Amino acid sequence: MTKSWFQGLALGSVMAAAVAPAAHAGAWSKAYVVDWMEPAYFHGGDKMDNNGPGADCPDGTTKPVGWQKVFKTPWRSEADVKFYLDPEKRPELQRALRFRGPNYEDVWAQPWLAPDFGMPEVQSKVAYGFDLDDNPNTGGFTSPDGKVKGIDNGYYKVGGCWVSFRGQPRTSQRGIGINGYMTNGLYTIVIVVSGNEDPMNDSKATLAFYEAQDRIVKDALGQAASDATFTVKPDIKTQSLIPVTIKDGVIESRGAAEIKLRDEAWNGGTPSQMQMTGGKLRLALLPNGQLEGYFGGYREWKRLYQNQAINARDGETNQGIDMPSFYYSLKRNADADPDPVTGENRRISTVYSLRATPSFVMDPTGKRVVTAPELFDRDGATRMAAGQ
Amino acid sequence: MNFKRSLIAAAAVLLTSASTVVLTSCATDGKQTASAEAPSARGELVSMRRLTAAQYERSVADIFGKDIDLTGRFETEVRVEGLNTVGAANASISAGGLEQYYAMAASIGEQALAPKARDKTMPCKPASAKAPDDACATAFLTKYGRLAFRRPLTAEELSSRVALARRVAEQRSDFYSGLQEALTSVLASPNFLFRVERALPGKHRGDRPLDAYARASRLSFMFWNSTPDDELLTAAESGALMTKAGLQAQVDRLAASPRIADGVADFFDDAMMLDMFASQSKDPLTFPKYSGALAAAAREQTLKTIVDLLVTKNGDYRDIFTSNDTFLTRELAMVYKVPFGVGRGWAPYTFAESEGRSGVLTQISFLSLFSHPARSSPTKRGVALNEVFLCQTTPSPPGDVDFSLINEPNPLLKTLRSKLTAHATEPSCAGCHTLVDPPGLALEGFDSLGERRSYDNGELIDVTSEWQGKKFSGAVGLGRLLHDDARAPQCITKKLYASAAGRVIHEDDPALKDLTAQFTRGGYRIPAFLKVLAADDRLYKVPAARPAEQQPAAPTKVAARNGASS
Amino acid sequence: MNSRFNRRSILRGILGGGAVGMGIPMLDLFLDGNGAALANGAPLPTRVGTFFWGLGLTPGQWEPTKVGANYDIKRNLEFLKGGLDKKTSIFTGFTVKLDGRPSHAHWTGLAAILAGTAPARINTFDGMPSFDTAVANTIGNGTRFKTLDATPYNATTTSYSSTGGDNYKMAADSPVALYSRIFGEGFSDPNSGEWKPDPRVMVKQSVLSTVKDQRDALWAEAGATDRARLDQYFTSVRELEQRLQNELLPPPKCESCVVPTQPEEIARKGDVPTIVRKNKDMVKLMTMALACNQTNVFNYVFTTATSEIYRPGDLPVYHGHTHEEPVDGKLGYQPISAELAQVSVNAYGDLLKAMDEVKEGDGTLLDHSLVLGFSDTGWAKIHSIDNIPMLLAGGANGRHRTGQHVKVAAEPVTRVSLTMQQLAGVPVGNFGVGSMMTSKSITEVMA
Structure with missing residues (x-):
């Protein structure tokens, strides 16, 4: 009985992740836990200043549109406005802000009922990401190193100046916030990369995203600890198998893929599915064993709006972002998936940055290490071979 | 009950002469006081051992139930000859400690007699909950006093507490409040806090047998590390325990109980100095995986491993150096860098040969306890291994030793091995380092936390070694060597004996050689050996004093030495 | 037999702290300095x-x-x-x-x-x-x-x-x-x-008193090394008693207490x-x-x-x-x-x-x-x-x-x-x- 569930597992098929891999032919796999993921927003301002003016946002981060301005509706008197803007009446203010529609409608749920004051959008031409549509003449952004033209990142154009989004990588309030929720246990995303040639050079490898049932284990420094074991949550809505090639330790997607995984946390609520079409990915294996890079694709922009609107209380009352203006900006910058009837684009290009730490990933039974591309549905044994 | 009556008489006489005795002993060196040679009717007090924290906790759980919450600080344990249970015979209670014990006693009484717990605790129902009831108080204090003192209370011990209960009950119009205070007085008493052992008169100094209650306590603490239960005390009261058959019956009963796992676990916790985890720290920058919770799990892992091998499987003791069967949690698996399935909690695990681990020496507990906060220490590991498993003590380093070779960066001496080799060529150091470093160097494949590593400072680590004239490599080689080292079984025999007897056992102790032989003949099985030891008459004899024993034994080196070794 | 009542211990406890000092001679000797220092009036509370x-x-x-x-x-x-x-x-x-x-x-x-x-x-x-x-x-x-x-x-x-x-x-x-x-x-x-001593402190003294009663019996039986340790234990008891005695003294006047308006x-x-x-x-x-x-x-x-x-x-x-x-x-x-x-x-x-x-x-x-x-x-x-x-x-x-x-x-x-x-x-x-x-x-x- 003491001969346990995975005696012998540590042999052969699973490589000790933190040890520099030796080049060898044959089946291999490596597993990671995502310890940082945030919208990839290029910061065009001063390195030390996440808020000051820059090429991206010439006026600095978005200034509040002003409550007096959004608050005044034809049916509200100046006295009403003054009453609600007294700091002692703050709890009432939030409610009053929300129901400011022409007939007391909830403008967070029906933003089209409110006027567009104009969301300040990114002005510069530099962004992280991919030329998702393989057309250098669309998108309008160039990579920071100038090598990739026609980068599509509409979501950055919309939100890049938002005070909580803007900043150097891993320093924005939003980045710290959503990753805090993740590393503190709200959800866990794991990655398994597998192939049959060599971990550093493989022409037909697969990268799999899974959601895990176990929380991230934080180490004494507050980072995700390495070498923890995670068990896959059987739910194909948060899983994807992405065909990749690996060259000198750089992983790149082979063609456009559908990318599905657990969405980023929105102000502490349990996130739902992130689903991208036309997705691309580029991640590098770092000498310290970690994995780092970007992935992107087209997301439904109405969903992105709704995710924010759930907690518009925070966006509007604490950050001064006018929700309806955000809505109009998303609609304006949507760049894919036209509605067959109206012709209006339903998706917007997005890019996320990602960092992951070596770990172990087990199948949903917790008894077998995942070493090959497969999906695990709720029914149990549903498995699909990778599309390679 | 004639016995009890005579006790009262003796106590009364002694009370009147006590102050004289005190002053006499104060004026002399204490060797020739009148009472030392004149055993009282209760037998002479021959040993007092302060309860260890584990013994206190287990006793309270056994007497009052496992749901009693203990909040308090125990006195620091004193380790002698590698064991707190031996040091306990040198330990007393400070003023600060007494406050802690008093507060714990009061809190136990409060919990045990809380309205919800009363029905379970009380052997009787008072006539009124608002008035004194001497009969019920007597029944209660007789029952719990006996379990706490590990013998029946004397008439005076009982009556003074019944009176206390009565007074307080009157004053507060609350029977249970009175009982609580009386119980506090029982649990703050030296008769509970110390294991007081008495001997009967014998033919000569080395032939005085312990009395039946001391016998019962030794048995109980040996097998369960807790206070004797009712049946054992009854056997002591009836005199059955003083007969060969009666003793054997109790030995068989105690050994057959699953609680023997407690006794074995606590013994190894003590012998392997795992309590040192409480004061250990690791540099978080170098070892971010280390935490208090990880340390607690590492301690538990080693104890689970040992109980599983020695008790559950009734395995060969020597296999603790070689067996790779163990238990892990998810956090421990992270340090061992192996996958961990099956949800939360503990799961059995067997290290593959390729992991290079070998028995308890390669668990996080041993590897990290005997290291520095940020780097490993072949010397600390070597000293500990010699002392814990082979009973070989290493002299302290000279006071003026120069550690700069070890501690300062040196481009020519990258690995600890090269630094140590340079350091150990100093003639004053070589004598000891050649004894302790070789086994420690074989464990250099594990860092200060116990994670596997191949490089030290960028240099490939060499884990080959030569010790006791034998060449070997790495932890696996070292484990095999220790497995076959005849000193190991002799050492554990000695420590089990010392722990049970509560005193230092010397190499020339006549029983030691014989006991070791029996352990060997029995196939190195610990439970079987405990039965042999417990049934051996020699365990229950007061030894003739040795000249050297006039001084309290020196505390154990490994524990006492802070940072003076590398 | 159960009604046998140890008047000495109860009196010592209940009837005020002053009698606590009547303990065992040697312990008194040992504690004199400390006791004097503490007897200077109750220490200010923290x-x-x-x-x-x-x-x-x-x-x-x-x-x-x-x-x-x-x-x-x-x-x-x-x-x-x-x-x-x-x-x-x-x-x-x-x-x-x-x-x-x-x-x-x-x-x-x-x-x-x-x-x-x-x-x-x-x-x-x-x-x-x-x-x-x-x-x-x-x-x-x-x-x-x-x-x-x-x-x-x-x-x-x-x-x-x-x-x-x-x-x-x-x-x-x-x-x-x-x-x-x-x-x-x-x-x-x-x-x-106006001030009344806390009866709970007096009870605590009684408890310690019953603990201390065992001293003589143990002392008589013990050998030299065990006596040293017993001495340490009972010295600790005595220190605790001394603290309790101080708690029974009237508190010092609150010189700084000014009742505000x-x-x-x-x-x-x-x-x-x-x-x-x-x-x-x-x-x-x-x-x-x-x-x-x-x-x-x-x-x-x-x-x-x-x-x-x-x-x-x-x-x-x-x-x-x-x-x-x-x-x-x-x-x-x-x-x-x-x-x-x-x-x-x-x-x-x-x-x-x-x-x-x-x-x-x-x-x-x-x-x-x-x-x-x-x-x-x-x-x-x-x-x-x-x-x-x-x-x-x-x-x-x-x-x-x-x-x-x-x-x-x-x-x-x-x-x-x-x-x-x-x-x-x-x-x-x-x-x-x-x-x-x-x-x-x-x-x-x-x-």
Whole structure:
């Protein structure tokens, strides 16, 4: 009985992740836990200043549109406005802000009922990401190193100046916030990369995203600890198998893929599915064993709006972002998936940055290490071979 | 009950002469006081051992139930000859400690007699909950006093507490409040806090047998590390325990109980100095995986491993150096860098040969306890291994030793091995380092936390070694060597004996050689050996004093030495 | 036979402490010096309090650079200048270990410090008491109030002190309310000369007396080495008795107790000038509650964790500012938030100053007290639970080695809570749950 569930597992098929891999032919796999993921927003301002003016946002981060301005509706008197803007009446203010529609409608749920004051959008031409549509003449952004033209990142154009989004990588309030929720246990995303040639050079490898049932284990420094074991949550809505090639330790997607995984946390609520079409990915294996890079694709922009609107209380009352203006900006910058009837684009290009730490990933039974591309549905044994 | 009556008489006489005795002993060196040679009717007090924290906790759980919450600080344990249970015979209670014990006693009484717990605790129902009831108080204090003192209370011990209960009950119009205070007085008493052992008169100094209650306590603490239960005390009261058959019956009963796992676990916790985890720290920058919770799990892992091998499987003791069967949690698996399935909690695990681990020496507990906060220490590991498993003590380093070779960066001496080799060529150091470093160097494949590593400072680590004239490599080689080292079984025999007897056992102790032989003949099985030891008459004899024993034994080196070794 | 009654032990206990000195001759000899020193009248009690303010401090603007004694004073802690720094220790680098629990914004940090746990649900301590309960159980029994709770802030939650079961105390939330609680009905002037000894202390003496009765029997039987240890044990008993005897002496006159006059009511508003004025009135009342021996333990909440104080004329409140105010590129911090953080910590400073102005015996009330100032977050902007500000002021009757800056790397906040309790004299060996369970006192601040 003491001969346990995975005696012998540590042999052969699973490589000790933190040890520099030796080049060898044959089946291999490596597993990671995502310890940082945030919208990839290029910061065009001063390195030390996440808020000051820059090429991206010439006026600095978005200034509040002003409550007096959004608050005044034809049916509200100046006295009403003054009453609600007294700091002692703050709890009432939030409610009053929300129901400011022409007939007391909830403008967070029906933003089209409110006027567009104009969301300040990114002005510069530099962004992280991919030329998702393989057309250098669309998108309008160039990579920071100038090598990739026609980068599509509409979501950055919309939100890049938002005070909580803007900043150097891993320093924005939003980045710290959503990753805090993740590393503190709200959800866990794991990655398994597998192939049959060599971990550093493989022409037909697969990268799999899974959601895990176990929380991230934080180490004494507050980072995700390495070498923890995670068990896959059987739910194909948060899983994807992405065909990749690996060259000198750089992983790149082979063609456009559908990318599905657990969405980023929105102000502490349990996130739902992130689903991208036309997705691309580029991640590098770092000498310290970690994995780092970007992935992107087209997301439904109405969903992105709704995710924010759930907690518009925070966006509007604490950050001064006018929700309806955000809505109009998303609609304006949507760049894919036209509605067959109206012709209006339903998706917007997005890019996320990602960092992951070596770990172990087990199948949903917790008894077998995942070493090959497969999906695990709720029914149990549903498995699909990778599309390679 | 004639016995009890005579006790009262003796106590009364002694009370009147006590102050004289005190002053006499104060004026002399204490060797020739009148009472030392004149055993009282209760037998002479021959040993007092302060309860260890584990013994206190287990006793309270056994007497009052496992749901009693203990909040308090125990006195620091004193380790002698590698064991707190031996040091306990040198330990007393400070003023600060007494406050802690008093507060714990009061809190136990409060919990045990809380309205919800009363029905379970009380052997009787008072006539009124608002008035004194001497009969019920007597029944209660007789029952719990006996379990706490590990013998029946004397008439005076009982009556003074019944009176206390009565007074307080009157004053507060609350029977249970009175009982609580009386119980506090029982649990703050030296008769509970110390294991007081008495001997009967014998033919000569080395032939005085312990009395039946001391016998019962030794048995109980040996097998369960807790206070004797009712049946054992009854056997002591009836005199059955003083007969060969009666003793054997109790030995068989105690050994057959699953609680023997407690006794074995606590013994190894003590012998392997795992309590040192409480004061250990690791540099978080170098070892971010280390935490208090990880340390607690590492301690538990080693104890689970040992109980599983020695008790559950009734395995060969020597296999603790070689067996790779163990238990892990998810956090421990992270340090061992192996996958961990099956949800939360503990799961059995067997290290593959390729992991290079070998028995308890390669668990996080041993590897990290005997290291520095940020780097490993072949010397600390070597000293500990010699002392814990082979009973070989290493002299302290000279006071003026120069550690700069070890501690300062040196481009020519990258690995600890090269630094140590340079350091150990100093003639004053070589004598000891050649004894302790070789086994420690074989464990250099594990860092200060116990994670596997191949490089030290960028240099490939060499884990080959030569010790006791034998060449070997790495932890696996070292484990095999220790497995076959005849000193190991002799050492554990000695420590089990010392722990049970509560005193230092010397190499020339006549029983030691014989006991070791029996352990060997029995196939190195610990439970079987405990039965042999417990049934051996020699365990229950007061030894003739040795000249050297006039001084309290020196505390154990490994524990006492802070940072003076590398 | 059971009715045999040991008159000697009971008398000695019940009929006053004076007879305790009639113990065993040798122990008397041994203790003479110590006993004389203690018999100089009862020592002044140590008063213990917690002072909470919400939203932390400004990272980089309060942590001294220098570790140990004579630390440097940063902008947020300017109130320490002029001597209070020598009476205050600062703790930096302490954090909350979550063990997989969620980090509830504005809650987990204070729960960890007070109850030693990262609670599963917000607004609970997982049923555990806050540590001031243990302090009150130890030193709070001899006074009229076991604890006093106060706040100048208007909110539904007014105290984070809990005796368990996720119930929180109700604090007096205005100067008038606090005044009538302390000096209203039931108040008797401590200098009026009426005093009765605590019968519980006498019972404790009786308990010790029955313990001590066993000394003679054991002593008679023991050999030389065991006698030395018995002697040590019974010396400890005697020391405890001596302490109890002191507790039975009438307390010293409260020379510094000046019964204040009824304060005027102040409007319930959250703007800075109003709340600062209200706070100044209330800390003075609390100070007199201590000086007049009405309580030894208090909890004071300047603002709740999501502080909504505001600058007059400013639309956003403090909590809003911490989230929406940009970090000033040149300064490196949020200027308005920093200003409001300073207002908050100054309120703690006002309490310390008030306590330090009250002369008592050979020092000040603050020298005989221990006041933990703390918050819920290390950086409110992102709800960080790292580096939560914690300051410990007051000499604790010489037990606190004051004026230290203790800096650690990511060690649990419970080490501070444990140390605070031990300095207050609580018999506690460890504190906290899971990874925050610690037995490591911060010896740097223990005299």
